[in-house]
Amino acid sequence: MILNEKLKKAIAAACDKFSTPLYIYLPRIIEEKIKQVYMVFKSIDFHPTFAVKANYNPALLRIIHDNGFGMDVITRGELAAALMAGTAPHKIVINGCGKTAEEMAEFLKVGVGAVNIDSIEELSGWKNALKTSSHKPDFFVRLNSEVDAMTHPFISTGLKKHKFGVPLKLLDDFFAAAAKNKINISGFHIHIGSQITEVSPYYEALSQICNIASRRGIKNINIGGGWGIDYTGEKLDLDEYKRTIVPLLKKFRVSCEFGRFITAESGLYVTRAVTVKNNGYKNFVITDGGMNHLIRPAMYGAIHEFEIIGKTNDKCEVNYDIVGPLCETGDVLYRSHEGSLPYPGALIVFKNAGAYGFAMSSNYNSTLRPAEVIISDKYEIKLIRKAETIDDFLRTARL
Ligand SMILES: Cc1ncc(COP(=O)(O)O)c(C=O)c1O
Numbered sequence: 010m011i012l013n014e015k016l017k018k019a020i021a022a023a024c025d026k027f028s029t030p031l032y033i034y035l036p037r038i039i040e041e042k043i044k045q046v047y048m049v050f051k052s053i054d055f056h057p058t059f060a061v062k063a064n065y066n067p068a069l070l071r072i073i074h075d076n077g078f079g080m081d082v083i084t085r086g087e088l089a090a091a092l093m094a095g096t097a098p099h100k101i102v103i104n105g106c107g108k109t110a111e112e113m114a115e116f117l118k119v120g121v122g123a124v125n126i127d128s129i130e131e132l133s134g135w136k137n138a139l140k141t142s143s144h145k146p147d148f149f150v151r152l153n154s155e156v157d158a159m160t161h162p163f164i165s166t167g168l169k170k171h172k173f174g175v176p177l178k179l180l181d182d183f184f185a186a187a188a189k190n191k192i193n194i195s196g197f198h199i200h201i202g203s204q205i206t207e208v209s210p211y212y213e214a215l216s217q218i219c220n221i222a223s224r225r226g227i228k229n230i231n232i233g234g235g236w237g238i239d240y241t242g243e244k245l246d247l248d249e250y251k252r253t254i255v256p257l258l259k260k261f262r263v264s265c266e267f268g269r270f271i272t273a274e275s276g277l278y279v280t281r282a283v284t285v286k287n288n289g290y291k292n293f294v295i296t297d298g299g300m301n302h303l304i305r306p307a308m309y310g311a312i313h314e315f316e317i318i319g320k321t322n323d324k325c326e327v328n329y330d331i332v333g334p335l336c337e338t339g340d341v342l343y344r345s346h347e348g349s350l351p352y353p354g355a356l357i358v359f360k361n362a363g364a365y366g367f368a369m370s371s372n373y374n375s376t377l378r379p380a381e382v383i384i385s386d387k388y389e390i391k392l393i394r395k396a397e398t399i400d401d402f403l404r405t406a407r408l
Pocket residue numbers: 060062063081104105200202203204233234235236266267268269270364
């Protein structure tokens with residue numbers, strides 16, 4: 010997405026009003042992405058959910074909810090955000106590989122619609138939790154299909170060395186243990202990884218899973234998330250996905266848990282250049298926000314393209330890194346950019362930051378989390394989360 014002049018003006022106005030760093034979202038893009046999802050699955054019985062881990066802002070969840078999505082949650086915090094957004098409990102799906110007894114009790118009390126069980130070991134926990142509950146969700150089993158998602162190792166989840174799911178060779182044991190614990194398994198769930206840009210790993214995993222489901226009379230399949238977006242020129246080909254994957258799913262009631270695909274492109278992380286420094290060896294643009302609020306470049310080597318709003322030195326092009334203000338060498342937002350240096354005060358707008366951006370932010374170096382705003386199609390600015398204050402930051406501390 011190229012920022013047009015009106016949007017640049019609105020971004021600058023939002024930064025003046027709410028300060029930087031700042032997260033900005035464009036709801037129109039979320040709605041476009043949702044339409045694309047519905048187009049792919051329009052020929053089958055399809056029940057989408059959004060993976061709240063990607064972005065838990067309730068105002069954004071409300072938009073996604075209003076477009077027909079349920080919510081996939083892992084923790085009580087994500088559950089609270091989903092409920093605040095207005096999600097009906099029966100449209101909430103529970104995931105996670107380490108659910109505690111307290112969490113299970115709360116999920117049942119709220120009346121969630123479905124639970125993906127991650128292991129044989131988890132079954133007894135649900136048996137105990139169900140003893141004191143009048144509510145019984147649908148139970149699915151998360152399968153580990155041992156398929157290489159060909160993505161970054163930190164966001165690949167479907168190999169046997171990974172902690173997630175029940176390996177296919179233990180499936181008989183799993184069903185025997187489920188019967189012993191009186192838990193009826195009505196669906197299969199897979200999630201092989203995130204930021205997947207090839208259709209083939211999906212084909213490999215889902216063709217196996219659908220065959221096993223047919224043999225066992227399982228009617229529900231949750232296909233997880235993982236659709237890769239265009240950070241650097243590569244993305245999942247949705248036409249190919251529709252042609253290749255959707256026919257496999259025709260006989261099933263299909264759910265999904267897309268995160269990144271829905272919100273990533275709608276989000277901008279905006280920082281302001283504070284210092285522009287040359288140490289005799291290298292140029293650095295030091296901004297007022299860093300890996301504390303957008304950790305993906307530091308953690309995964311991810312690339313978030315950026316635009317500058319404000320003055321740049323157009324006399325020469327140089328090579329520079331954009332770095333944050335933290336006491337950490339790894340606090341890098343963009344490595345080795347070739348171009349005009351911004352002057353201090355210019356805004357640096359990082360794109361595709363709407364998934365795993367704010368959601369992975371922290372208070373590291375005792376920094377405060379930034380505000381979040383939306384900018385509408387009419388360039389109206391609305392605050393959807395206030396920036397943290399020092400009072401917020403110290404509220405839970407005790408001497
Ligand atoms: C179980 C599960 N489902 C869904 C998702 C969402 O993945 P994505 O944001 O790549 O769509 C994740 C992300 O890691 C996940 O772990």
